[in-house]
Amino acid sequence: QKEVEQNSGPLSVPEGAIASLNCTYSDRVSQSFFWYRQYSGKSPELIMSIYSNGDKEDGRFTAQLNKASQYVSLLIRDSQPSDSATYLCAVSGGYQKVTFGTGTKLQVIP
Amino acid sequence: GAVVSQHPSWVICKSGTSVKIECRSLDFQATTMFWYRQFPKQSLMLMATSNEGSKATYEQGVEKDKFLINHASLTLSTLTVTSAHPEDSSFYICSARERAKSEYQPQHFGDGTRLSIL
Numbered sequence: 226q227k228e229v230e231q232n233s234g235p236l237s238v239p240e241g242a243i244a245s246l247n248c249t250y251s252d253r254v255s256q257s258f259f260w261y262r263q264y265s266g267k268s269p270e271l272i273m274s275i276y277s278n279g280d281k282e283d284g285r286f287t288a289q290l291n292k293a294s295q296y297v298s299l300l301i302r303d304s305q306p307s308d309s310a311t312y313l314c315a316v317s318g319g320y321q322k323v324t325f326g327t328g329t330k331l332q333v334i335p
Numbered sequence: 336g337a338v339v340s341q342h343p344s345w346v347i348c349k350s351g352t353s354v355k356i357e358c359r360s361l362d363f364q365a366t367t368m369f370w371y372r373q374f375p376k377q378s379l380m381l382m383a384t385s386n387e388g389s390k391a392t393y394e395q396g397v398e399k400d401k402f403l404i405n406h407a408s409l410t411l412s413t414l415t416v417t418s419a420h421p422e423d424s425s426f427y428i429c430s431a432r433e434r435a436k437s438e439y440q441p442q443h444f445g446d447g448t449r450l451s452i453l
């Protein structure tokens with residue numbers, strides 16, 4: 226079983242819609258959860274961090290964490306073509322290395 | 336804040352050449368830096384974890400004698416690809432984790448180095 230699992234996609238949403246990206250993880254002691262965005266040919270960019278159960282909002286982005294279900298998600302409201310990228314979920318158990326999922330490719334269709 | 340600089344951005348060189356890539360944390364101290372490789376349309380692959388003042392920890396299948404890592408200070412780690420061959424052509428990305436104020440620190444990535452071996 227992979228430690229961090231994401232659907233590879235592509236996930237296609239129309240412009241202006243809500244994109245929902247999901248991630249599950251296997252290590253119950255995980256404490257820190259991150260979402261990165263990676264444009265084609267570029268390196269990953271940190272967009273959200275979440276550490277406690279519930280929702281965390283930052284602009285058009287909302288991260289949701291449910292530790293009991295070992296599930297973390299990212300919602301992108303009012304999706305724009307510029308949001309088209311691969312979104313990486315990352316999980317850490319503290320001082321240990323961060324484990325990345327393989328990413329979900331998002332396509333926002335104008 | 337949390338800027339990681341990686342140099343060079345592009346390298347094109349002949350087979351057999353050794354190539355050094357630098358990764359610097361510009362506005363924070365990084366006790367731990369990570370080196371990744373990414374082939375086209377594939378996911379990030381962790382190559383090694385670099386800790387300041389100690390030997391790097393390599394992932395399974397990564398040749399430590401081929402990919403030399405040095406983390407000489409809290410702001411600099413280098414990756415040297417020795418005797419590079421065309422199959423080493425890839426996108427190499429470093430990341431750094433801030434010396435922990437707490438353990439809940441994300442990794443911050445450099446812009447990557449695109450290596451092409453002819």
